[in-house]
Amino acid sequence: MGNQDIALMAHLMRRAGFGGTREELEARVAKGYEATVEELINPVDEPALDRIEMMRYHPWTWRPGTLPGMGAGEWIHDLLNTKRPLEEKMSLFWHQIFATGVSKIDHYDDVMDMIVKFRKGGMGSYKDLLLEMAKDPAMIYWLDNNENHRDAVNENWGRELLELFSLGVGSYTEVDVRECSRSFTGWTIQPKLPRGPVGRFDWFFQYKADDHDENEKTFLGETGNWNGEDIINIICQQPATANFIARHLYNFFVADEAQVPAWPVTPPRDQDAIDLLADTFIESNYNMQSVLRVLFNSDFFKEARFTRLKSPAEVVIGTLKMVGGAEFPAPGIGDLARQPSYMGQDLLNPPSVEGWHTGAEWINSGSLMRRVNFVADLVGDVGRPGIQALVARLKEQGVRNGEQLVDGSLDLLGPLEVNQESRTELIEFANEKGEYKWDTEEDLRISSQRVSELLQLIVSLREYQYA
Amino acid sequence: MTSSHKDPVLVVLQLTGGNDYLNTVIPYADPLYRDNRPIVGIPEGKELRLDDKTALHPTMGPIKALYEQGALGIIHGVGYPDSPRSHFRSMDIWHTCEPDKLGTEGWLGRATRDIDPNKENVLTTVSFGPSLFRALAMPGVPVACVDDLESYGLLPGITEQQQREKILGRFSRLYSPVMGSSAVMDYLGQTGLDTLEGAHILKEAPATYRSSVEYPDTTIAAKLRGISQVHQANLGTRILYCDHGSFDSHSNQWGMHDKLWTDVSEAVSCFFEDLRENNAADNVVMLMFTEFGRRVHDNGSGTDHGAGGVAFVVGDPIKGGQYSEFPSLASQDLEQGDVVPNHDFRGLYSTLLEDWMKLDAKPIVEGTFEKLAFIA
Numbered sequence: 001m002g003n004q005d006i007a008l009m010a011h012l013m014r015r016a017g018f019g020g021t022r023e024e025l026e027a028r029v030a031k032g033y034e035a036t037v038e039e040l041i042n043p044v045d046e047p048a049l050d051r052i053e054m055m056r057y058h059p060w061t062w063r064p065g066t067l068p069g070m071g072a073g074e075w076i077h078d079l080l081n082t083k084r085p086l087e088e089k090m091s092l093f094w095h096q097i098f099a100t101g102v103s104k105i106d107h108y109d110d111v112m113d114m115i116v117k118f119r120k121g122g123m124g125s126y127k128d129l130l131l132e133m134a135k136d137p138a139m140i141y142w143l144d145n146n147e148n149h150r151d152a153v154n155e156n157w158g159r160e161l162l163e164l165f166s167l168g169v170g171s172y173t174e175v176d177v178r179e180c181s182r183s184f185t186g187w188t189i190q191p192k193l194p195r196g197p198v199g200r201f202d203w204f205f206q207y208k209a210d211d212h213d214e215n216e217k218t219f220l221g222e223t224g225n226w227n228g229e230d231i232i233n234i235i236c237q238q239p240a241t242a243n244f245i246a247r248h249l250y251n252f253f254v255a256d257e258a259q260v261p262a263w264p265v266t267p268p269r270d271q272d273a274i275d276l277l278a279d280t281f282i283e284s285n286y287n288m289q290s291v292l293r294v295l296f297n298s299d300f301f302k303e304a305r306f307t308r309l310k311s312p313a314e315v316v317i318g319t320l321k322m323v324g325g326a327e328f329p330a331p332g333i334g335d336l337a338r339q340p341s342y343m344g345q346d347l348l349n350p351p352s353v354e355g356w357h358t359g360a361e362w363i364n365s366g367s368l369m370r371r372v373n374f375v376a377d378l379v380g381d382v383g384r385p386g387i388q389a390l391v392a393r394l395k396e397q398g399v400r401n402g403e404q405l406v407d408g409s410l411d412l413l414g415p416l417e418v419n420q421e422s423r424t425e426l427i428e429f430a431n432e433k434g435e436y437k438w439d440t441e442e443d444l445r446i447s448s449q450r451v452s453e454l455l456q457l458i459v460s461l462r463e464y465q466y467a
Numbered sequence: 468m469t470s471s472h473k474d475p476v477l478v479v480l481q482l483t484g485g486n487d488y489l490n491t492v493i494p495y496a497d498p499l500y501r502d503n504r505p506i507v508g509i510p511e512g513k514e515l516r517l518d519d520k521t522a523l524h525p526t527m528g529p530i531k532a533l534y535e536q537g538a539l540g541i542i543h544g545v546g547y548p549d550s551p552r553s554h555f556r557s558m559d560i561w562h563t564c565e566p567d568k569l570g571t572e573g574w575l576g577r578a579t580r581d582i583d584p585n586k587e588n589v590l591t592t593v594s595f596g597p598s599l600f601r602a603l604a605m606p607g608v609p610v611a612c613v614d615d616l617e618s619y620g621l622l623p624g625i626t627e628q629q630q631r632e633k634i635l636g637r638f639s640r641l642y643s644p645v646m647g648s649s650a651v652m653d654y655l656g657q658t659g660l661d662t663l664e665g666a667h668i669l670k671e672a673p674a675t676y677r678s679s680v681e682y683p684d685t686t687i688a689a690k691l692r693g694i695s696q697v698h699q700a701n702l703g704t705r706i707l708y709c710d711h712g713s714f715d716s717h718s719n720q721w722g723m724h725d726k727l728w729t730d731v732s733e734a735v736s737c738f739f740e741d742l743r744e745n746n747a748a749d750n751v752v753m754l755m756f757t758e759f760g761r762r763v764h765d766n767g768s769g770t771d772h773g774a775g776g777v778a779f780v781v782g783d784p785i786k787g788g789q790y791s792e793f794p795s796l797a798s799q800d801l802e803q804g805d806v807v808p809n810h811d812f813r814g815l816y817s818t819l820l821e822d823w824m825k826l827d828a829k830p831i832v833e834g835t836f837e838k839l840a841f842i843a
Binding site for chain 2: 103104143144146147149152153154155163174256258260261262265266309342344351352353361363364365366367368369372373376377380419422426429453456460461465
């Protein structure tokens with residue numbers, strides 16, 4: 001098994017999932033790259049989550065209602081333990097686009113229901129997903145479509161649908177916003193039952209024909225008595241939509257792009273890649289699976305190693321998968337659920353409908369500090385199974401000096417690529433206390449401790465912030 | 468050090484989400500206000516009157532007190548031509564002063580560069596919040612981003628002090644610039660080094676802070692209290708930034724807008740009381756701005772995205788009063804249902820930069836714009 005195969009598989013799994021242990025990567029390399037891609041986009045084998053088991057250990061994670069700060073517990077568990085990594089990664093992808101938050105919804109359950117929809121339909125038809133979002137109670141409330149009436153149009157959903165969920169700024173006019181909003185009048189949520197002793201009742205979509213504007217509308221040049229479905233049909237046919245989704249996919253899976261508001265004025269990093277993804281999107285009738293297959297098998301993807309900065313969710317989940325010990329039914333899931341928020345990504349609670357700014361904008365002095373501190377604490381814990389396995393491999397390799405240790409550790413942690421100056425610095429550090437010995441219990445204890453100190457320094461490197 | 472503790476200081480409070488101009492500074496005597504706000508209008512008699520034309524939102528009592536002390540300037544009709552009515556594009560424009568193309572440099576990032584061109588102080592500009600506002604972004608310019616002053620520090624998990632010092636020494640070398648690396652690598656490197664240095668200095672700030680003012684238990688009060696602590700620690704900080712929101716009141720505007728302005732008014736009032744008590748108010752000016760005002764006519768329970776808005780300047784160095792003019796609400800004067808801005812926000816920025824911060828505004832806001840005479 002070549003080291004390049006492992007490096008490529010590690011890249012695929014970091015992007016299409018949240019990384020994996022060395023054992024998992026080796027098993028996947030044995031299956032082959034294309035076969036792994038197929039398995040990722042057709043996850044048929046195992047259920048993502050055993051709900052009954054979860055209820056036994058963490059009953060509060062099921063429909064946590066308004067439990068402050070804890071609501072992402074169930075999702076964090078899924079992200080960490082899923083056997084269908086791409087399915088979860090796509091949920092995160094869509095959550096970053098259809099960004100909806102408890103700051104306004106005031107109820108985790110409704111936002112989690114969206115995540116469940118992303119999980120089920122996130123690799124299916126984009127058009128179906130868009131329609132589902134138009135009918136999603138949390139989305140309707142988030143963007144005030146329940147206040148969008150025949151006689152009093154509210155433009156919030158109508159505008160964001162065009163600006164942030166499909167066409168992008170510059171591909172529609174203010175008149176289109178108005179006409180789009182009129183077409184969605186009457187798309188609302190059922191009147192709620194009063195809040196019960198155990199919390200709020202669920203919301204359900206309702207179409208009120210008598211509150212729908214039945215007059216003619218002209219949207220993107222097409223005139224008719226449009227309803228919401230017609231608008232979504234027209235939107236999907238626009239090349240701008242295919243381009244918009246392609247750029248999102250590229251930014252999320254391939255390499256850091258300019259931020260969304262800049263797209264009308266900033267050309268893509270790789271126009272050919274965008275064209276290929278956009279064409280596949282249209283030819284496949286908006287089928288995300290087909291687009292993802294093309295993406296992961298493309299050269300531009302394979303050559304894009306370490307060209308994006310990890311999102312906080314990727315830092316937290318990826319590191320936990322690497323060090324192990326947080327698998328089901330480990331305690332402390334509420335604490336883990338809050339970790340990404342400390343780094344600037346409060347899951348289920350994006351700062352606004354725009355979602356999070358990505359790439360270098362994840363990084364500032366405060367968030368960098370949080371990232372470094374969180375990861376360093378974890379790899380410094382020699383009791384973690386992932387760290388023990390790593391130490392066992394280094395021992396097996398017969399590591400004696402700093403150079404061997406640094407190269408072995410960088411390989412097992414990624415493989416990570418660092419520049420020559422950093423490598424030299426790390427080797428100096430690793431050599432500070434002489435040779436590594438593994439013969440006695442005491443040797444093993446001391447060497448493990450020294451390995452964990454080196455690991456803390458490695459994960460503090462700038463290079464570790466890249467996926 | 469590039470500054471002493473009595474150099475001018477600018478505090479920015481960003482009201483994120485598009486604060487509704489007409490219900491914040493109310494043209495209560497204008498019958499068009501009543502006509503356009505049948506649902507969300509502030510009922511006559513509830514508003515806090517400033518003169519025979521304008522009034523403040525009923526929850527803004529503490530702000531009205533600042534106005535009466537002559538420490539509050541109201542900047543009417545602020546904005547820029549052709550508002551895109553998108554939160555993100557609008558905020559970008561306010562942050563970068565680039566209405567026509569995409570800007571990556573923030574106006575206060577540039578100001579920070581000009582205040583401290585040799586990067587002698589990593590705390591010249593301090594931001595309170597989980598993300599770095601684009602207004603503060605500027606390649607190569609350090610900005611400290613703080614969410615919690617008390618726990619600000621690198622690798623606290625390594626408790627053995629000598630070992631920690633050693634590792635932090637390595638860390639600082641590993642983050643130093645290297646030939647041939649990318650812009651993002653350089654950014655990460657500089658951020659890491661600035662974090663290390665900033666943490667070292669900042670952790671002293673809460674220890675020396677004394678105040679008898681009890682801030683309310685709200686997020687905005689916590690941020691302004693943090694800003695007060697940093698300012699009073701005399702670390703040479705000249706620009707401090709935070710935000711509050713969301714002011715995006717498409718629906719249920721009554722309760723939402725009330726709560727927002729209750730919290731902001733109380734927090735701002737406590738902040739200035741705290742500074743005055745500690746003889747630290749005479750060199751502080753605060754700017755409160757939002758990305759756009761909201762539509763003139765309400766939509767049934769709220770207001771949609773608009774164009775012209777209102778900004779405030781607060782502090783003892785301010786000549787209190789009202790600046791620019793309240794734009795006309797007459798339907799023929801509206802643009803797509805919105806009031807037309809009559810003061811370019813870059814003029815407001817220019818006044819703050821030149822007349823307060825003593826910087827050359829032209830290269831920062833990219834042009835010359837009409838200034839206002841609100842600095843005493």
